Amino acid sequence: MGAIELREELRKYIEIGDKNFLNALHKVAKAYMEQKRLDSMIAEGEEDIKSGRLHSHDEVQKMIENWTKE
Secondary structure (H helix, E strand, O other), rough: HHHHHHHHHHHHHHHOHHHHHHHHHHHHHHHHHHHHHHHHHEEEHHHHOOOOOOOOOHHHHHHHHHHHHO
């Protein structure tokens, strides 16, 4: 089943679903989207590491000190 067919079928379920169904669907969809966001952040961090875009512990400590002074 393609994306268009899935969307159409989901719309039908949403139209006939009761409040419990809608709450469950919302919870699953929200958790899925949050996980996709976190996965993207992890992938970005891994690319930073591979490219050498990182800071030592001492550098981070100095950055934090400068933030608190501002």
